[in-house]
Amino acid sequence: MRVAVLGVTGLVGTVMRNVLEERNFPVDEFIPVASERSVGKKVTFKGKDHEVVNMQTAIAARPDIAIFSAGGNTSLEWAPRFAEVGTTVIDNSSAWRMDATKKLVVPEVNAHVLTKEDKIIANPNCSTIQWWSHFIRFINVIESSDWSFPLINL
DSSP: OEEEEETTTSHHHHHHHHHHHHTTOOOSEEEEEOOGGGTTOEEEETTEEEEOBOHHHHHHTOOSEEEEOSOHHHHHHHHHHHHHTTOEEEEOSSTTTTOTTSEEOOHHHHGGGOOTTOOEEEOOOHHHHHHHHHHHHHHHHHHTSOOOOOOOOO
């Protein structure tokens, strides 16, 4: 799978790159993307150095997935261009969250609503997605065990 990370040299982009690596996400081709001032810099992914490219180069590479962490204005400008070439964009900014034509997805809650036609996917802010992720894990533990609330007699 060809995966682009936009904003790869920023703090959140670095964390996204690390999470993809730690979770052994199936990346055949890694495309690090950042602003013009970072183009040409090297970032490491799975033990290999990769040269940071600009948006046009990344679009021309036609990644399967582009993970955006480059701010709302960047997302509004560039996500549709990636989507036009068939890339599925997962946007971490607030740009698409209130857009009725885009699905707002928390993977553990409603990933099942996505279709192949959904090319720009919004996600809620970081605290909301973390809260839902932990909540779903908690519910799964309760449902998969004989765990019950202890009764306390006062």
